[in-house]
Amino acid sequence: MVLFKMQFPLEKRVKLAQALWLLSWLATIAGVLTFSVGIFLKTELRKRSEVMDNTEIHAVPNTLILVGLASLGVNFFAGRICQDSLDVARFPRWKGFVTPYFVGSGFFCFLLLVAVFMSYAMKGNLEESLKIGLKNGIRFYKDTDTPGRCFQKQTIDLLQIEFKCCGNSNFKDWFEVQWISNRYLDFSSKEVKDRIKSNVDGRYLVDGVPFSCCNPTSPRPCIQQQISNNSAHYNYDYQTEELNLFTRGCRAALVSYYMGLMNTIGVGVLLVFLLQVLVLVSLRYLQTATEGAVGQENAACETEGYLLEKGVKETLKSSFESLAQVFRVNQVEAGGEGGRCCPLTPTPDRNPNPRHQR
Template identity: 75%
Template sequence: MALLKIKFTFQSRVRLAQGLWLLSWLAVIAATLTFSMGVFLKAELHKRSEVMDNTEIHAVPNTLIVVGLASLGINFFAGRICQDALDTTRFPRWKSFLQPYFILSLFFTLLMLVAVIMSYAMKGNLEESLKIGLKNGIRFYKDTDIPGRCFQKETIDRLQMDFRCCGNNNYKDWFEVQWISNRFLDFTSKEVKDRIKSNVDGRYLIDGVPFSCCNPESPRPCIQHQLTNNSAHYNYEYQTEELNLFNRGCREALVSYYMGIMNSIGAGVLSVFILQMSVLVSVRYLQTATEALVGQENTEIETEGYLLEKEVKETIKEKMDTILKFLPINQVDSEVKVQGTLVVSAALVVSLALNSFLS
């Protein structure tokens, strides 16, 4: 018995074809937006790549870019199919094309849903990437004369000013690293010598932060050196001077920023996913309702459209049996056959995914 069978009159088939044509072009626009969102997110992540430790988080924009491009082609062909749907002389030419079309459409539509889930689930990877990346960025802040790190100081300074943040977790992270280069230290000074000798690693550590940590909203000139020494400054209590420096760590600021973008993109792509599924379902109904007209003299008769020719279980079993015919496992019991089929199916999905990313 067919799944979700619906009867279509001639007028309803015409309305379905016309509605699908409009829907497919709306989906083309939505696919363009999906591609644009992927490019935008990738560009935003690339801006801060110097303070990120890995590229795993680029899986979200990469997926959106691939899905957006694939959806453009899918919906373009959907528009062409609906144009020929009411012409029984032109529609049969699509017959051999429709099965691979539905397979690819379903795969990329589900991949779109995966991108939505990933956009909400990347917070852990993003935090870990920023935790290590910012730690290294602060550590290499002083290396302005070393190739490959000479722009690290500018990157960190601009980051702290743009996002109104300081350090990795907070401003105290700067107390644990030597962020002033030896080129700018007077080694004849007793204070410098004492500080270096007092540290086991021979580093020049101070309770100070770069200028970019200073909060311009502070009513007093910024205090960035001897932050924990109340007697070094007039009318100063470092534990209560909340406005002197940015209190929020840059990791928290960046995670909040990127998750805001990803959550917004996730909501947008979810809407595109619903639209794409509507196109896919409409094309399937239009196909099955129109195929019933092939060979009929009267093309205005009532026909039936459906999603699947048989029930879900029967369809899955039929497809699995078809796959098993090509596998040399006839002497294996049925349970192993099912497992083998699942493995092959998973391999096919992975292969398609890899091909899509490599292309």
């Protein structure tokens, strides 16, 4: 049973070819945009790789880059078929390439759906990556003299200023690490010695935060030292007063930023997927309608176009049988090459004719 059959006179086939040519170029431009978005997202992720723990989140931009490159070849091929479909005599040369094209385009559309799904499903991996990466970044904030970590302080400070955040979950994360380098501590001071001795690990912990946590919109001068000590500041209550620090953690800020990007990208990729499906459907109609005119005396005759020559169940069954036949032929050929016998050679006759012995 033919599915979604339509009649295509010559004028309708020409209009379909022209529309498909335009759609293929639009899909090509969409592929270029998809590739550019993938590059942009990968750049944004690599820009803050120092505060990220794993590389699994790069699967989204890598897929977008791959899909964008594949779109160029897929839609260029579709445009060439559109041009040759107007000349029935030239169309048969594409007959052997159309089926592999549909298989490749189907896989390409599947990758588009995978990219859309990953754009919305990467929140958990992103949050876990930032949680560990920011924790290590705060812990190495003071290591400005250590090779490989010289710019860690600059990265964290710029991050907190740009995203208006402080710490991993909140500003109290800075209370749990020594973020002041030993080279800037006066070890002859009694206060420094007492703080180091009071800590099991011998770290200099303070209830303070770096200057980059200060909120510039606060009317009060920034209180970044002795934050929990009410007596250290005039007219100050740590428990009730609104602090003049960024209260949002950097993990929440970065997750919100990147998920906003990925959600927007997901909508865009979904539109590209719908456009690519429209190209495939239109090309299938154009292919079947043009093949009906091949070999006809009157090339301007009315032909039939359809999506599937058989039903969905029959098409899947025949496709699986064709694949099984291909694998079976390959196995037989491999087995024949491995078990090939040597040709028989004639053996001398053990009882020759007595007359020859004379």
